[in-house]
Amino acid sequence: MILITGGAYQGKTEYVRRQFPDIPITDGAACLFDEAATAKCINQYHVLIQRLHAAGSDPVAWTEQLCAENPECIILLDEIGCGIIPLERDERIRRELTGICGCIIAKHSDAVIRLVCGVPNAIKGDLL
Amino acid sequence: MMILITGGSKCGKSGFAESLLQAHTGPKIYLATMQPYGAEADIAISRHRKQREGKGFQTLEQYTDLHTIELPAHSAVLLECIGNLTANELFREKPADDCVSHIIRGLRHLHDTSDLFVAVTNQVGSDGIAYATGTALYIAAIGAVNQSAARLADQVYECVYGIPVLCKGGKPC
Numbered sequence: 016m017i018l019i020t021g022g023a024y025q026g027k028t029e030y031v032r033r034q035f036p037d038i039p040i041t042d043g044a045a046c047l048f049d050e051a052a053t054a055k056c057i058n059q060y061h062v063l064i065q066r067l068h069a070a071g072s073d074p075v076a077w078t079e080q081l082c083a084e085n086p087e088c089i090i091l092l093d094e095i096g097c098g099i100i101p102l103e104r105d106e107r108i109r110r111e112l113t114g115i116c117g118c119i120i121a122k123h124s125d126a127v128i129r130l131v132c133g134v135p136n137a138i139k140g141d142l143l
Numbered sequence: 144m145m146i147l148i149t150g151g152s153k154c155g156k157s158g159f160a161e162s163l164l165q166a167h168t169g170p171k172i173y174l175a176t177m178q179p180y181g182a183e184a185d186i187a188i189s190r191h192r193k194q195r196e197g198k199g200f201q202t203l204e205q206y207t208d209l210h211t212i213e214l215p216a217h218s219a220v221l222l223e224c225i226g227n228l229t230a231n232e233l234f235r236e237k238p239a240d241d242c243v244s245h246i247i248r249g250l251r252h253l254h255d256t257s258d259l260f261v262a263v264t265n266q267v268g269s270d271g272i273a274y275a276t277g278t279a280l281y282i283a284a285i286g287a288v289n290q291s292a293a294r295l296a297d298q299v300y301e302c303v304y305g306i307p308v309l310c311k312g313g314k315p316c
Contacts, residue, residue, distance in 0.1 A: 020304060022269070094303065096151025098270025099278055107183070114153025117304030127306055138306045 016082060017089045017143070018124040020117070026133035027091045028058060034143045035089065043091075048072070052081060056089040060120075061113050068109055078116040082123040090120050094129075145260040146312075147292050150302035151269075159300070159307050160221055160261050161195055167259055169217035173200040174209070174253075176227040191223070206231045209249025213256075220257045222250075225264035225292065229285045234277075243287045250292055264289050266301070 019027045031040065041054035043063030048070075051057050067074040081088065096114050101107050121127050126140030135142060146163055150156045164171050173195060179188055192202075200221070205212060209228070214220065222228070225246075232242050239245035253260050268282050293299045298312030 018304065092304070094151065096154055097266035097268070098151070098272065099267050099274065099282065100152070111153045114151065114304070118153070118155045121304040121306055127304070129303060129308075138303055138308050 016086050016120065016124045018117075018120050018127045018139075019089065019091045019130065020094050020127065021130035023093050025130040027093075027130050029133070030128070030130055030135055031056060031058075031089060031091060038089065040091075048077075053085060054088060056091070058091045060090050060092040060116075061095055064113050064116055065109050068105075068112060074112050075115055075119070078119050082119060086123065090124075092117055092120065144258070145254045145262065145296040146298045146300070147262050147264060147289075147296040148300045148302060148307070149264045149266050149289065151266050154302040155305035156263050156302045157191060157194060157223060158305075159302055160223070160263050161198055161200075163261050164200075164219045164221055164259065165198070167219035169219060169258060170215045171198070171200045172214065172218050172220045172257075173202045174212070174220055174222045175202055175204045176206055176222070176224060176231060178206050178227070178231065207235055209246075210252040212249075212253065214253070218257045219259035220253055220261065222253065222260070222262040225250075225262055225288055226267065226285060229288055230281060233281055233284055243284055243291070246284075246288050247291045247295075250288075250295060254295055262292060262296070264292065 019031060021027055035056065038055045040056045040058050041051055043051055043057045043059040048067065051063055057063065064074040067077050096110055101110060121139065124139060126143060127138050128135045128143065129138050148156050148160050177184060177188060179185060229246060232238060232246055250262065265285065268286055274282065293311060296311065299310040300307040301310055
């Protein structure tokens with residue numbers, strides 16, 4: 016498993032396209048959940064978490080299952096936790112779920128790459 | 144020795160901080176600054192309690208005025224967290240004239256009177272939202288406290304989804 020992270024618009028998708036030109040990217044913001052479960056690469060995983068939560072599924076259990084059953088998956092997940100605690104309860108829950116899921120994915124990943132201004136840094140494992 | 148750990152929400156700061164105190168043989172003090180107001184605070188507190196169960200911590204709850212704490216000799220202290228502490232000091236009934244200096248005084252005291260001081264803080268300034276005065280003051284205060292704390296610290300880490308990224312100082316032994 017590989018985790019690609021960083022803030023929004025830091026070049027994560029471009030980086031994956033460059034490194035893995037033959038791997039199809041599944042859009043976590045729009046795909047079917049079953050489609051994501053078997054995808055080779057999931058983009059917008061933070062939106063997928065939000066969608067799972069809104070649909071009444073547990074994103075943490077879903078993520079654990081993904082790590083167990085699809086261990087070669089490449090996951091693109093925005094860093095979203097570095098702000099003020101949101102006023103809306105659902106937003107607070109979503110933000111915490113994203114953190115918890117991100118820690119699970121990072122733990123299962125051989126490499127975690129963080130992009131800042133398009134520049135990749137390996138914070139776990141080696142650069143791809 | 145002081146280590147500062149920062150990062151966003153649920154990024155594994157506490158688990159990492161606890162691991163840094165594991166090898167310490169003297170007293171281990173968990174300094175809790177979160178005031179138990181409301182159901183969500185209760186959940187957070189019990190989650191943290193469960194996480195540090197069996198790790199040999201004595202819990203000390205102190206919400207403000209950390210400079211008054213008397214630590215046992217050769218203690219390792221885990222302060223959790225500067226975010227709560229800053230809110231407690233800023234929004235208390237009679238805040239200090241200079242809240243940031245008041246907080247730093249407490250941190251410096253813990254730094255000077257412990258063998259190992261691990262402080263957990265928060266990154267709160269990166270959501271690009273313009274907040275109303277109270278919250279804006281809070282963001283400015285915690286930013287100033289974090290900068291002073293990082294100057295005081297021997298090592299600074301930022302946790303990213305559970306991975307500690309070293310920002311200052313050498314690797315721990």
